[in-house]
Amino acid sequence: MDYRPGILKVLHAVAGEEINPEPDESLFSSGLLDSFTLPDFVSGLEQEFSITVPDSDLSARKFDTVEKVETYLEDKVS
Amino acid sequence: MAFLRGFGKYLPERVVTNDELAAVCGVEAEWILSASGIRERRYAADAETVASLATSAANDCLTRCSLEAAELGMIIVASGSPDRYTPGPAAMVAQALGLNSTPALDVPVASAGSLIAMAMASQFAGTVGPVLVIGSEIMSRRVERTPEGKNTAILFGDGAGAVLIHPGEGLARILDHVLRTDGSAAEILRIEDRHLHMDGGSVILQALRKIPAAMKELMDRHSISPEQIGTVIMHQANLNLIQRVAKVSGIALERFPVNIDHYGNTSSASLLIAAAEWNEGRNDLPVDGHLLFAAFGAGLNWGALLASSAKE
Structure with missing residues (x-):
């Protein structure tokens, strides 16, 4: 399954702009996310992919790049 | 049974503005304000210690409650930034108050420590008598005021x-509490080698889920709706949070109630400083309705405490 379109959809909604970062580009370093938009990004992913992110997965590192989010979703959705 | 009898506080004199910090951290003063809601904070003088700050707040609280230190059954001091590893500040505070046999315990939990201490005190008060809970921090000695340390320094x-927890009388009666600990994320917020280490994004992610959950657990347990909560005194970590x-x-x-704009995040002291100022603003009147306290901090430790009108 290609998760990238859904990830970018959520990212654009949260960041408020349609910037498409490189898959390995830090969403924090690039300024697309910060500490207070990250919770919205995670909530958006939960809704978009009908998953629940447990407290044990609430680490910024897991959601730092599009690639990492894809890896997480592959593990979570399958 | 246990009651919130009264509050006290102490803030060091030195005011550190965003302009002062911005200059050494390589950021804009406006960015500090927008990222945190903080305009200024206080720094302890070189001669001040966590114990001396705690003693000043203790004396303020005892004076406001018209209670002599000798009447205390216990002292509990919460601090994530104690002057030394052991003994902690509680024994020094007891000594400074002229006590040499009253039990004085330390709760070394940054940010959530005073909430934990309040819950402990509510359990002890009926047995030992009035318990004085203090949260005291000198976090300025645990951060680096450099461009590399800007995310915590600001x-x-x-x-x-x-706060004085009294077994017989007070502004509000403590009804219940929720305390939780999850060590699996301990690394995201810790003080190690005298320096604060914080993964801000992960801390906010965790706090934003855990604090409301603890508050809801208490409200559900007592069939209280959000509309029925009159006041929430929350750890002053960040205005956005x-x-x-x-x-x-x-x-x-x-x-x-919010005072983070004046004092920044004072870790475990913030809950009780905010409570003291809230109570001063309402002229020390008995609480009418429900009052919630909530905090989140290193550990991870988090929780909430519910108090209500003393008449009920």
Whole structure:
């Protein structure tokens, strides 16, 4: 399954702009996310992919790049 | 049974503005304000210690409650930034208050320590008598005021707050509490080698889920709706976090007293400094309705405490 379109959809909604970062580009370093938009990004992913992110997965590192989010979703959705 | 009898506080004199910090951290003063809601914070003088700040807040609280130190059954001091590893500040505070046999315990938990201490005190008060709870921190000695340390340096300040938990009378009766600990994320917020280490994004992610959950657990347990909560005294970590907790919990933001703009994040002291100022603003009158306290901190430790009108 290609998760990238859904990830970018959520990212654009949260960041408020349609910037498409490189898959390995830090969403924090690039300024697309910060500490207070990250919770919205995670909530958006939960809704978009009908998953629940447990407290044990609430680490910024897991959601730092599009690639990492894809890896997480592959593990979570399958 | 246990009651919130009264509060006290102490803030060091030195005011550190965003302009002063911005210059050494290589950021804009406006960015500090927008990222945190903080305009200024207080720093302890070189001669001040966590114990001396705590003693000043303790004396303020005892004076406001018209209680002599000798009448205390116990002292509990919460601090994540103690002057030394052991003994902690509690014994020094007891000594400074002229006590040499009253039990004095330390709760070395940054940010959530004073909430934990309040819950402990509510359990002890009926047995030992009035318990003085103090949160005291000198976080300015745990951060690096450099461009590399800017993400924590801009947030933290120094101060102390206190509350007297009384077994027989007070402004409000403590009904219940929720305390939780999850060590699996301990690394995201810790003080190690005298330096604060914080993964801010992960801390906010965790706090934004755990604080409202603890508050909801207490409200559900007592069949209290968000509309019935009169006031929420929350750990003053970040204005944005307080605003988001208000939104998630369904409790109007104006019911959350906020003083982070003046003092920054004073870790475990912030809950009781905020409570003291809230109580001063209402002229020490008995609480009418429900009062919630909520905090989140290193450990991870988090929780909430519910108090209500003393008449009920």
